[in-house]
Amino acid sequence: MNCARARKLISLVIDGAAGEHQKRLLDFHLMGCPSCRRAFRMSSDIARLSHELPDPTPPSDLESAVRHMLAAESARTAPAKRLRTPLLAIPAVAALMVLVMTLSPLPGGDSGRGQELRTVASASVTSKVVAERTGSKSRVRTTPLSAYSRQASLISF
Amino acid sequence: MTARIITEKPSAKDQRTDSRLLVDLCAGDEQAFSEIIRRFQAPVYSLLIRMLGNEEDARELLQVTFCRVYKYRDHFDPERKLVTWIFAIASNLAKKEWRRRTRWIQVPLDFVNLTSPGRTAPHYSAGRLELKASIEDAVDALPPHYREPFLLREHEQMSYEEIAEVLGVRIGTVKSRINRARAALRESLKDVWEEWK
Numbered sequence: 001m002n003c004a005r006a007r008k009l010i011s012l013v014i015d016g017a018a019g020e021h022q023k024r025l026l027d028f029h030l031m032g033c034p035s036c037r038r039a040f041r042m043s044s045d046i047a048r049l050s051h052e053l054p055d056p057t058p059p060s061d062l063e064s065a066v067r068h069m070l071a072a073e074s075a076r077t078a079p080a081k082r083l084r085t086p087l088l089a090i091p092a093v094a095a096l097m098v099l100v101m102t103l104s105p106l107p108g109g110d111s112g113r114g115q116e117l118r119t120v121a122s123a124s125v126t127s128k129v130v131a132e133r134t135g136s137k138s139r140v141r142t143t144p145l146s147a148y149s150r151q152a153s154l155i156s157f
Numbered sequence: 158m159t160a161r162i163i164t165e166k167p168s169a170k171d172q173r174t175d176s177r178l179l180v181d182l183c184a185g186d187e188q189a190f191s192e193i194i195r196r197f198q199a200p201v202y203s204l205l206i207r208m209l210g211n212e213e214d215a216r217e218l219l220q221v222t223f224c225r226v227y228k229y230r231d232h233f234d235p236e237r238k239l240v241t242w243i244f245a246i247a248s249n250l251a252k253k254e255w256r257r258r259t260r261w262i263q264v265p266l267d268f269v270n271l272t273s274p275g276r277t278a279p280h281y282s283a284g285r286l287e288l289k290a291s292i293e294d295a296v297d298a299l300p301p302h303y304r305e306p307f308l309l310r311e312h313e314q315m316s317y318e319e320i321a322e323v324l325g326v327r328i329g330t331v332k333s334r335i336n337r338a339r340a341a342l343r344e345s346l347k348d349v350w351e352e353w354k
Contacts, residue, residue, distance in 0.1 A: 011336040015310060017317060042350050043339050049289050050296070050311035058202040059216055063194050066223045073224065 001029050006036045013040075014047050175239035183230050194223055197240065200313055201247045207308055208251045208301065218254065222247045237322070244313075244323040248305065255301060291349045295342050306331050307338035 001009075009026040012018040018026070030037045059065070171192045173181065178196075181189040201222055206215035225246050233242055296304060309315045309323060321328045 007340065008332075008336055011332065011339055014339075015317070015335070017332075039343055042343050042347070045288070045350065045353075046292060046339065046342050046346065047311055049292050050307075051314070052289065053293060053296075053312055055199055055203045056206050056212075056215075058198040058219065062198050062219065062223070063191055065220050066194065066227070069220055069224050070227055073228075 001025055003029075003033060003036055006030070006033065007039060010036070010040050010043055014043055176235055179230060179233050179239055180235065182227075183233075190227060193226065193239075193243075197243050198223075200240075201243060203312065204244065204305075204308060205247055205251060207296070207312075208305060209254060210297070214254060218247065218250045221250055225250075238319065241315075241319050241322045244309070244315075245325070248323055251305075252301075288346070288349055288353045291346055292342070295345045298345065299338055299341055303334050303338035303341065306334045307342075310335050 006026060006029045009018060009022050009029075013023060013026055026040075030040060171178075171188075173189070173192070175193075175196070178189040178193050182193065198219065202215060202219050205218050205222075206212060209215050209218065222243065226243055233239070296307065299307065306320050306324060309320045310317075315323070317328050317331050320331045324331065
């Protein structure tokens with residue numbers, strides 16, 4: 001066993017985590033290695049004295065301070081919870097209104113929509129007629145007017 | 158490996174186990190919280206003050222630690238030990254504080270050095286006293302990722318498994334870090350130790 005391995009075992013032995021076999025291996029190494037023997041004694045002393053390091057005294061008013069902190073925290077979060085409900089309700093109500101307006105039928109029903117389509121169709125035909133009259137010069141061939149009339153009548157129904 | 162983790166024993170009035178205390182706290186027993194604070198305040202404070210290096214920050218984080226214990230009491234897994242859970246909270250807070258400030262290594266341990274009763278106790282020989290003081294200084298000078306497992310092992314006498322649970326690392330990492338901490342301490346204390354022995 002080399003010294004690096006022995007130093008790891010020293011740490012395990014001091015912590016009481018080494019097995020019997022590891023202890024025997026370390027003992028065997030320490031017999032022939034003064035450097036590791038010194039490291040072992042030094043680590044043991046450091047460990048022993050580290051146990052005796054003084055414990056600083058915690059503050060005597062810790063519990064009251066903790067409870068005060070908890071109370072302050074809950075007071076800080078409570079108004080936020082109260083505000084959360086109306087703040088969340090506003091967009092929810094708005095979304096609901098939009099949904100209702102989208103799905104509900106318009107006043108006047110299909111007749112209104114038909115009128116609108118007829119208006120669009122007639123406007124389209126008018127524009128085509130104007131285009132045909134003026135477009136003869138521009139050599140643009142368009143669909144005959146009868147086709148538009150048939151299409152417009154289909155749309156209206 | 159034996160573990161001596163809890164420095165405060167259950168009071169004469171309250172003989173409940175740690176886990177039982179938390180179960181009772183979850184059930185609304187406020188007295189259980191008082192007992193939890195009483196049992197764990199000293200070791201947690203000891204760790205925090207040695208990790209952070211000053212009394213003010215350690216006090217603040219000690220309060221925050223117990224606030225979190227109270228706040229997240231429902232998250233506690235009864236299969237775990239309460240002490241490792243509380244130390245893990247404190248350790249995470251300390252790490253967060255380290256990240257927040259960059260000069261934490263240079264902060265002296267004024268509080269510990271000034272109030273160490275052992276240094277003025279008459280039964281300590283001068284050499285032993287000097288070695289102890291040197292050990293404190295050398296531990297303070299360790300990098301935090303070596304110092305924390307070393308303190309949990311040597312001062313709180315936690316097992317490797319418990320330290321691994323507190324720090325959230327593997328057991329092999331814990332062994333390695335403690336070994337390296339000891340190697341660093343041997344290196345920095347060799348002159349004082351030679352004089353002392």
